[in-house]
Amino acid sequence: MPALCLYFQVHQPCRLRHYTIFDVNHVHAYEDGGANLEILNKVADQCYLPANRIMLNLIRQHAGQFRIAFSISGILLDQLERHRPDVLESFQALVRTGSVELLCETYYHSLAFLFSLKEFKHQVMLHKKKIQSLFGQTPKTFCHTELIYNNDLAKVVEKMNFKTILAEGADRILAGRSCHALYRPAGCSKLKLLLRDYPFSDDIAFRYSDRKWPEYPLTAGKFAGWLHHTDAADTVINLFMDYETFGEHQSQETGIFDFLKAFPAEILKHPDFCFQTPSEVAATFEPSMSLDIPDFMSWADEDRDLTAWLGNGMQTDAIQTLYKMEPQVYRRNSPQLMDTWRMLQTSDHFYYMCTKWSADGDVHQYFNPYPSPYDAYINYMNILDDFSRQLHKKPSSDKGCNP
Amino acid sequence: MQILMFGWEFPPFVSGGLGTACFGMTRALTDLGHEIVFVLPRTDGDGKPSHVKLVSASGVAVPDRDLEEPSVFQGLSIRSVDSVLRPYLSKGRYRSLLSGSHGSRFLTITGDYGADLISEVVRYGRVAGVIARERPFDVIHAHDWMTVFAGIEARRISGRPLILHIHALEFDRSGENINQDIYDIERYGLEAADHVIAVSHYTKKTMIERYGIDPEKVTVVHNAVTRREAGGIYRVEKDPLQKVVLFLGRITFQKGPDYFIEAAAKVLQEMPEVTFIMAGAGDMMPRMVERVAELGIGSRFHFAGFLKGDDVERVFVLSDLYIMPSVSEPFGISPLEAMLYDVPVIISRQSGVSEVLQHALKVDFWDVHELAGKIMAVLKYPSLAAEMVERSREELKHIRWEHAAEKILSVYNTCLS
Numbered sequence: 001m002p003a004l005c006l007y008f009q010v011h012q013p014c015r016l017r018h019y020t021i022f023d024v025n026h027v028h029a030y031e032d033g034g035a036n037l038e039i040l041n042k043v044a045d046q047c048y049l050p051a052n053r054i055m056l057n058l059i060r061q062h063a064g065q066f067r068i069a070f071s072i073s074g075i076l077l078d079q080l081e082r083h084r085p086d087v088l089e090s091f092q093a094l095v096r097t098g099s100v101e102l103l104c105e106t107y108y109h110s111l112a113f114l115f116s117l118k119e120f121k122h123q124v125m126l127h128k129k130k131i132q133s134l135f136g137q138t139p140k141t142f143c144h145t146e147l148i149y150n151n152d153l154a155k156v157v158e159k160m161n162f163k164t165i166l167a168e169g170a171d172r173i174l175a176g177r178s179c180h181a182l183y184r185p186a187g188c189s190k191l192k193l194l195l196r197d198y199p200f201s202d203d204i205a206f207r208y209s210d211r212k213w214p215e216y217p218l219t220a221g222k223f224a225g226w227l228h229h230t231d232a233a234d235t236v237i238n239l240f241m242d243y244e245t246f247g248e249h250q251s252q253e254t255g256i257f258d259f260l261k262a263f264p265a266e267i268l269k270h271p272d273f274c275f276q277t278p279s280e281v282a283a284t285f286e287p288s289m290s291l292d293i294p295d296f297m298s299w300a301d302e303d304r305d306l307t308a309w310l311g312n313g314m315q316t317d318a319i320q321t322l323y324k325m326e327p328q329v330y331r332r333n334s335p336q337l338m339d340t341w342r343m344l345q346t347s348d349h350f351y352y353m354c355t356k357w358s359a360d361g362d363v364h365q366y367f368n369p370y371p372s373p374y375d376a377y378i379n380y381m382n383i384l385d386d387f388s389r390q391l392h393k394k395p396s397s398d399k400g401c402n403p
Numbered sequence: 404m405q406i407l408m409f410g411w412e413f414p415p416f417v418s419g420g421l422g423t424a425c426f427g428m429t430r431a432l433t434d435l436g437h438e439i440v441f442v443l444p445r446t447d448g449d450g451k452p453s454h455v456k457l458v459s460a461s462g463v464a465v466p467d468r469d470l471e472e473p474s475v476f477q478g479l480s481i482r483s484v485d486s487v488l489r490p491y492l493s494k495g496r497y498r499s500l501l502s503g504s505h506g507s508r509f510l511t512i513t514g515d516y517g518a519d520l521i522s523e524v525v526r527y528g529r530v531a532g533v534i535a536r537e538r539p540f541d542v543i544h545a546h547d548w549m550t551v552f553a554g555i556e557a558r559r560i561s562g563r564p565l566i567l568h569i570h571a572l573e574f575d576r577s578g579e580n581i582n583q584d585i586y587d588i589e590r591y592g593l594e595a596a597d598h599v600i601a602v603s604h605y606t607k608k609t610m611i612e613r614y615g616i617d618p619e620k621v622t623v624v625h626n627a628v629t630r631r632e633a634g635g636i637y638r639v640e641k642d643p644l645q646k647v648v649l650f651l652g653r654i655t656f657q658k659g660p661d662y663f664i665e666a667a668a669k670v671l672q673e674m675p676e677v678t679f680i681m682a683g684a685g686d687m688m689p690r691m692v693e694r695v696a697e698l699g700i701g702s703r704f705h706f707a708g709f710l711k712g713d714d715v716e717r718v719f720v721l722s723d724l725y726i727m728p729s730v731s732e733p734f735g736i737s738p739l740e741a742m743l744y745d746v747p748v749i750i751s752r753q754s755g756v757s758e759v760l761q762h763a764l765k766v767d768f769w770d771v772h773e774l775a776g777k778i779m780a781v782l783k784y785p786s787l788a789a790e791m792v793e794r795s796r797e798e799l800k801h802i803r804w805e806h807a808a809e810k811i812l813s814v815y816n817t818c819l820s
Contacts, residue, residue, distance in 0.1 A: 021775075022669075286423070313790050314786045373790075378787065381780070381787075
């Protein structure tokens with residue numbers, strides 16, 4: 001019985017305020033509260049709320065046959081708790097249906113795994129606890145920021161007791177194998193690996209409203225037909241994408257919500273097809289074989305590697321400068337400094353510094369607050385400069401920062 | 404194709420970017436097999452070899468063989484025109500000036516940008532008719548307002564189409580305090596020309612908004628930059644702690660030298676070891692020297708004067724950062740030249756060149772605070788300068804006169820068909 005597995009990434013960073021060198025030593029608030037709230041409201045009203053409403057109706061309408069998964073970053077959950085409890089409540093309502101699985105990721109949607117294993121584990125545990133406390137669910141499936149993955153990550157994640165992990169179905173690692181099968185990560189004994197079907201996922205996420213695409217316009221019936229005609233021996237088709245696809249990357253005017261409303265019924269017209277969450281897929285199917293992925297990959301850009309965040313000297317300089325501060329951050333033992341340091345780890349900050357000007361360039365512009373990658377770097381480094389000075393101040397000069 | 408070009412500058416008779424642009428574009432056109440006669444106000448008879456046939460409009464009737472050029476410059480000729488002094492001009496006066504000099508074949512035109520420029524422009528226009536009668540050509544290509552009369556006169560004589568190429572408008576040069584005569588001549592030329600080429604969308608927008616020109620009539624052709632033929636002649640052992648920030652251009656209102664100085668003062672408060680160089684000359688120079696003294700930054704701020712040839716190369720090589728804070732810059736080739744020397748650049752958003760550069764930092768010219776912040780960032784974060792330089796090398800490969808020449812040719816062809 002072929003399963004369709006839908007996972008939506010839900011995340012918004014804390015964007016940084018315009019911060020010049022002249023602000024160093026004078027201004028210690030780094031977030032652009034106004035812009036963050038404005039974007040949060042926009043995304044909430046154009047995407048999260050309408051999409052959640054549709055999802056809830058679909059789940060009710062199909063009496064549990066329609067099942068989905070979300071990974072909601074901790075840094076977004078914080079913003080929702082503070083500013084948009086109505087949105088948080090709508091996610092909670094979805095989870096209460098029993099048809100929604102919540103995944104675990106790094107709380108700050110960070111790249112910590114690449115620089116500090118200790119910090120990575122902290123952030124994963126923080127996120128797990130947050131999900132438990134807000135939704136009463138204990139995540140069993142792990143997805144790294146932007147689907148970054150390699151063997152080492154899988155081994156760590158298995159040790160942390162996750163049962164399933166998600167990754168990109170990049171051609172170079174599949175080498176002719178199917179992304180519709182389950183795999184066992186090399187070096188793991190229990191963890192199961194699900195791979196994103198990027199052509200089908202991107203049909204919705206990127207091509208849906210592209211008038212130059214020969215398949216335009218894409219209807220739910222047509223798309224379901226394609227899925228129904230994939231190899232019957234295959235087990236699972238993984239459609240993973242940003243939740244902001246609905247109403248934001250693809251605006252309401254494109255008809256994306258109508259597509260979403262019609263999609264489950266079209267899939268379920270085929271009696272053999274069903275929807276399953278990642279954990280359910282892992283419980284149903286056994287891995288076909290072991291998959292060895294020593295090099296990092298991700299779902300970002302055509303390159304599907306780390307170059308969207310670590311592809312130039314500015315990006316590596318910024319992130320290395322940040323992680324070098326780790327010992328000092330721990331020594332200071334200040335929740336406020338720790339929180340700021342972690343907020344600065346969010347991968348988006350480095351994504352904005354990307355200078356690969358290719359077909360992917362426009363994706364980097366989604367909610368990008370900077371006119372150029374150079375401005376992104378300058379702003380970030382100025383803030384790091386101030387933060388570093390804050391870290392090295394005598395603790396006694398802190399007012400109310402110590403625990 | 405045979406092209407009759409009218410221009411006020413051509414190397415070595417250059418005062419600014421206009422000559423540099425004319426040189427690059429004509430070379431690309433002649434490389435494609437087209438022939439260009441380039442009429443200058445005057446050539447002083449010591450014109451270096453050129454790919455165009457340089458014709459001096461001053462003292463006309465110079466035999467071509469006296470200006471024979473070696474093969475590098477084959478295809479282009481230059482001439483000069485001599486002129487009489489008249490301070491200002493109205494449309495009616497133009498006709499009387501022109502008719503008054505009727506029959507004279509020996510006008511004197513200095514080609515200087517002075518108070519008598521307009522009368523020079525008129526005399527230059529007069530000679531254009533003489534030159535246009537002398538030889539066959541397919542199109543007339545005139546650069547900026549100084550050549551408007553010449554272009555129109557040549558068209559009257561020959562019936563060939565006139566393309567007016569605008570490198571700068573009166574609003575760029577003078578802000579709101581425009582010279583009405585010059586504005587009138589510009590408008591007259593923009594309306595009369597068969598087609599107009601603008602060096603940027605920025606300039607095209609000014610033509611539409613302030614001269615009421617039909618957008619359909621205007622094609623944007625961005626300038627490019629000519630590669631150094633022998634790069635890296637000057638190897639300067641640089642002290643990495645000695646940072647040099649450069650302004651190079653005319654010291655006039657248009658170029659925003661005052662914003663450079665104000666930003667320098669802010670930078671020096673935080674980074675007192677930085678050196679600032681202002682290279683160039685112009686009417687704002689005395690005031691700028693005074694301002695530097697007033698701010699008390701004279702020991703870190705140097706006026707290098709007007710630089711030519713090797714000195715330009717030397718100052719680029721010495722610099723860690725190039726700033727173009729122009730108030731209004733229709734294009735602005737100099738940042739591209741700085742990039743050829745691996746110097747990162749900060750340019751004002753009020754410039755045409757910012758339309759083609761992605762790997763430069765951009766600021767609004769009036770935002771001195773932001774400019775100072777970015778100057779410090781480039782000097783302070785080596786990864787930033789390194790990335791800008793590396794990406795700029797790539798970017799420069801695509802900013803070529805060959806592309807500009809192809810666009811210019813398609814404008815010619817549209818006018819001819």
